[in-house]
Amino acid sequence: MWILESTASAGRLLSAFRWSLDSLYSNLASLLCWLRATLSFPAAWKAQKQQVREGPGETPGQEEEEDSDVPTTPMSVNYHFTRQCNYRCGFCFHTAKTSFVLPLEEAKRGLLLLKEAGMEKINFSGGEPFIHDRGRYLGELVRFCKAELRLQSVSIVSNGSLIRERWFKDYGEYLDILAISCDSFDEQVNVLIGRGQGRKNHVDNLQKLRAWCRDYRVAFKINSVINRFNVQEDMNEQIKALNPVRWKVFQCLLIEGENSGADALREAARFVISDEEFEGFLERHKGVSCLVPESNQKMKDSYLILDEYMRFLNCRNGRKDPSKSILDVGVREAIKFSGFDEKMFLKRGGKYVWSKADLKLDWGFQLCNRIQVQNRSDVICLNGLALSGAWSRDFG
Numbered sequence: 001m002w003i004l005e006s007t008a009s010a011g012r013l014l015s016a017f018r019w020s021l022d023s024l025y026s027n028l029a030s031l032l033c034w035l036r037a038t039l040s041f042p043a044a045w046k047a048q049k050q051q052v053r054e055g056p057g058e059t060p061g062q063e064e065e066e067d068s069d070v071p072t073t074p075m076s077v078n079y080h081f082t083r084q085c086n087y088r089c090g091f092c093f094h095t096a097k098t099s100f101v102l103p104l105e106e107a108k109r110g111l112l113l114l115k116e117a118g119m120e121k122i123n124f125s126g127g128e129p130f131i132h133d134r135g136r137y138l139g140e141l142v143r144f145c146k147a148e149l150r151l152q153s154v155s156i157v158s159n160g161s162l163i164r165e166r167w168f169k170d171y172g173e174y175l176d177i178l179a180i181s182c183d184s185f186d187e188q189v190n191v192l193i194g195r196g197q198g199r200k201n202h203v204d205n206l207q208k209l210r211a212w213c214r215d216y217r218v219a220f221k222i223n224s225v226i227n228r229f230n231v232q233e234d235m236n237e238q239i240k241a242l243n244p245v246r247w248k249v250f251q252c253l254l255i256e257g258e259n260s261g262a263d264a265l266r267e268a269a270r271f272v273i274s275d276e277e278f279e280g281f282l283e284r285h286k287g288v289s290c291l292v293p294e295s296n297q298k299m300k301d302s303y304l305i306l307d308e309y310m311r312f313l314n315c316r317n318g319r320k321d322p323s324k325s326i327l328d329v330g331v332r333e334a335i336k337f338s339g340f341d342e343k344m345f346l347k348r349g350g351k352y353v354w355s356k357a358d359l360k361l362d363w364g365f366q367l368c369n370r371i372q373v374q375n376r377s378d379v380i381c382l383n384g385l386a387l388s389g390a391w392s393r394d395f396g
């Protein structure tokens with residue numbers, strides 16, 4: 001009897017012990033599963049996101065749905081507030097399809113929304129941004145973004161033809177970077193491209209603006225679109241002499257509805273160059289340390305573009321499809337339809353030292369350089385001393 005009772009107790013003990021072990025094992029297994037899922041989530045999410053971006057046959061809007069719970073930060077925004085321009089560049093990919101410009105207070109409201117959503121840099125572009133209200137509208141936006149929103153960087157891209165010294169006096173202190181478009185140092189090529197207005201010389205103007213940027217402490221940048229008419233040009237000496245903080249070199253890009261297709265205002269097919277030709281241009285200028293190249297592939301989806309209604313423009317399908325306006329639906333909702341490729345933005349160096357305070361430029365830098373312009377070669381001095389030749393002038 002005693003033996004039987006002891007055996008029964010031992011059996012109960014053993015069974016209880018096995019239950020505890022089973023329970024412990026089951027709890028441990030659940031914990032391990034949870035840990036594995038948690039640790040592998042970012043990689044899986046990234047892979048899924050990549051698959052959506054690169055997957056064949058995606059439909060418009062598909063990616064936005066996939067990304068909807070991961071808001072994109074509008075760190076750097078390009079606001080094309082006007083489509084009007086005084087130039088007629090044959091490859092222009094933001095043409096004068098409307099004459100609309102937002103009232104100043106509405107534009108400021110949109111900029112505040114962007115700042116609240118994480119914007120650090122704003123770039124004002126067009127069209128020609130200095131055309132509206134003789135640059136006052138632009139100046140007020142620049143001042144608002146720097147003095148009131150305290151953005152790290154405020155920049156402008158302009159063809160430069162309408163900028164007056166008075167503007168620098170009034171607004172220069174609020175501007176970090178001024179980028180001037182220049183595709184050639186041969187005026188005849190500029191005229192062929194459409195960057196020219198009668199008696200005004202685009203290259204002469206560039207020299208004047210370079211000097212004002214130095215005088216009013218604005219970082220100077222040059223943008224060039226490489227196309228059929230300038231792809232063979234050698235710009236090494238001129239660019240080095242102008243000494244910009246950055247020289248952005250773009251490959252001419254076709255955008256349906258802007259410079260290509262039935263409803264476009266331009267037909268840019270005759271300007272297009274191959275990838276190999278673009279590479280050849282870059283190779284010829286590899287000695288220019290400030291050169292930042294942008295092939296079609298890098299350029300297409302790596303910019304957050306806002307149009308004149310403050311709608312993001314999605315270029316994923318080779319045209320500019322607008323979102324709703326941030327003024328109507330807010331930044332977070334509108335940006336889902338921007339088509340923005342944040343990875344490519346970082347890969348192309350979209351985040352760089354972009355405030356003039358951080359650039360630590362030597363504003364006292366005075367440079368004498370030989371600038372050769374095709375058909376004319378003279379010694380000029382950017383500190384204002386005219387040294388020789390018909391091309392020499394006072395840049396002070």
Ligand code: SF4
Binds near residue numbers: 091094095126
């Ligand atoms: S200057 Fe710029 S906006 Fe004006 S036509 Fe030329 S590319 Fe277009």
